[in-house]
Amino acid sequence: MCPRIVEIRQKVLKKNDELARRMRGRFVAERRFTINLVSSPGSGKTALLERTLAELQQAGHAVAALVGDLETDHDARRLARSGAPVKQINTHGCCHLEAEMVRRHLEDWDLPGCRFLFIENVGNLVCTASYDLGESLRVVLLCVTEGEDKPLKYPGLFNSADVAVITKIDLAAACEFDRDVAYANVHTVRPGMRIFETSSTSGQGIADWVRWLCERRQTWVDQADR
């Protein structure tokens, strides 16, 4: 890559990091657990989020979601059916979300009592890794149809994540998904990372995933309260 682009990109990243840090402080002050979902295009971020928003609301939690895409508001409309407040961020050519985009869309958005704020990033396994959004938790999705080698091919993103969710597990047999190899590859890049297996179609694994999210938020709140 051209050295001048690298230099300017580092400045942009530095500015992004500073804003993300301020936003992280704000999320803590509001006790709003913020989750950044990253993955390839089409690996099931929106479907997982539909299930997750529904489950959390059923359990009495106030939730909200920001959804990033280059174009269209398809995903925001899909997610809004859950009854949760949802906003679409259209990046118009930018392959990832940046902290400033999140900040701008949160401005003047009243979310009283919101405990979980989900940010669905643009489908991209590279540049999304570099942009901190101030999130409390970064979730990387790995779809069984994508192949088990993605963690090795995109180590930066898998290494930057806190937890991995394997999606479309109902298709595992049909595409001869090798669970052991996938786990080994995730753990090569990020030893010990927690991995969930889910299907947004059948619902498999969703309850465990949502329970873990709630526990994880509680631990985070307890730390902030101290």
Place this chain on the structure above:
Amino acid sequence: MCPRIVEIRQKVLKKNDELARRMRGRFVAERRFTINLVSSPGSGKTALLERTLAELQQAGHAVAALVGDLETDHDARRLARSGAPVKQINTHGCCHLEAEMVRRHLEDWDLPGCRFLFIENVGNLVCTASYDLGESLRVVLLCVTEGEDKPLKYPGLFNSADVAVITKIDLAAACEFDRDVAYANVHTVRPGMRIFETSSTSGQGIADWVRWLCERRQTWVDQADR
């Protein structure tokens, strides 16, 4: 995006375009039909290429492949099993291939009589659209598991392609793939674009695809010979 990045990026793109133009001239002079495959990570570029290299070699064509990935040489090793000459390009953090990377890897690579040169791009639906590699044909893959809306969400890439290949068609029923919607979305972005439906597992559609590639190369050669 930061205006200075946009400005420098335009300069980089301009330089890339100039090199790509020179390479395109060279590919024509060598009668080497060059195919740039673009798609999401995990939508089956390598699997389609394995099938395609095997079929073309069986039909007596000399072929070669360049394979782009951030890290690992998994794909090059997979493709080399076909007996075709293969080279891996590791981009180490860069989310797309650039003409200069292709030029560098072709330097001193003797490919006598090579008629088809395949370039498997990095899995990315955004930045790969902007970098011309001097190819004769750009192929965009759309995997049935990814959802039918990808052309609308990533119009830049679908619009820059010459042909679309729907992959993993054997999983269409399992993931309730809506063929009509997918076709309509492709044609909204790129009216009339030719679409193939393939499965690299069952072999469905591969013969049609390879036959079309050979015809397309012949038309291209005829134009060059005039």
